[in-house]
Amino acid sequence: MNIHELREAQVHFESQIDCVIKAKTSLYDSRDKFANYYTVKRIKSIPFDEYANGKN
DSSP states (O other): OOHHHHHHHHHHHHHHHHHHHHHHHHHHHHHHHHHHHSOHHHHHHSOHHHHHHTOO
16 A cells, blocks of 8 residues: 555545444443443342343
8 A cells, every 4th residue: 555545545534433423322322321320339239140140
């Protein structure tokens, strides 16, 4: 790959950044909801059989 091809690839990549961020927004939201719900305190209070079996 020469410098010209590298610059073209860079321009293409940079033009896609907003699309990638928008596509991942729902994943980030889900992750944040999970992390906010399953705090360390909550995880420590879940009975082991519910934690291990995924009942909660």
